[in-house]
Amino acid sequence: MLTPVDLETMVFRRGIRGYRAQEVQNFMRRITADYEKIYKENFDLKEKIEQYEERLKNYREMEENLKNTLCIAQETAKDVKVSAEKQAEVILREAQNRTEQMKLRVREEIQTELQNLAELKQQVELFRIQFKRFLQTLIEMADRSLDLDEIWEKMMELDRGETSPGLREVAAGSDLNPGSEE
Numbered sequence: 742m743l744t745p746v747d748l749e750t751m752v753f754r755r756g757i758r759g760y761r762a763q764e765v766q767n768f769m770r771r772i773t774a775d776y777e778k779i780y781k782e783n784f785d786l787k788e789k790i791e792q793y794e795e796r797l798k799n800y801r802e803m804e805e806n807l808k809n810t811l812c813i814a815q816e817t818a819k820d821v822k823v824s825a826e827k828q829a830e831v832i833l834r835e836a837q838n839r840t841e842q843m844k845l846r847v848r849e850e851i852q853t854e855l856q857n858l859a860e861l862k863q864q865v866e867l868f869r870i871q872f873k874r875f876l877q878t879l880i881e882m883a884d885r886s887l888d889l890d891e892i893w894e895k896m897m898e899l900d901r902g903e904t905s906p907g908l909r910e911v912a913a914g915s916d917l918n919p920g921s922e923e
Contacts, residue, residue: 745777 748769 745773745780748773748776 751769
């Protein structure tokens with residue numbers, strides 16, 4: 742491509758009947774000025790294109806980096822989600838295990854308390870039966886109108902070992918028999 746300097750330094754040979762030198766030189770100056778202007782514009786545009794291409798290259802690199810970053814972020818989010826789900830499963834299993842253990846402990850405690858209650862019921866029933874016998878014995882004693890002298894004599898006989906079958910019954914029923922147990 743010709744530069745403006747090439748156009749300015751261009752010299753035409755003269756012929757016998759050539760162009761008018763003055764007109765050719767004026768025309769060449771105008772062409773050189775326009776060409777120089779267009780040449781500078783072209784040079785400036787090439788520089789701008791290079792700058793834009795450099796920017797475009799940077800933008801493409803940024804775009805590629807953003808794509809990579811986005812992919813990494815998506816993978817990380819996916820990994821975090823999977824990890825969170827696994828952790829939630831572990832926590833849920835632990836909670837279920839603790840719940841089962843608590844249920845077993847509560848069942849055992851209920852069973853123990855039921856056994857204690859059954860024992861208390863038996864003790865109450867036994868006490869009731871013994872108390873009822875005691876009261877019946879007292880009622881029987883109150884119903885019998887025994888003479889103290891008679892009882893004293895029978896007791897003396899018992900101490901001597903002279904026990905008759907009827908005497909044993911009286912002594913057993915009166916609670917004065919030291920050998921009787923209720």
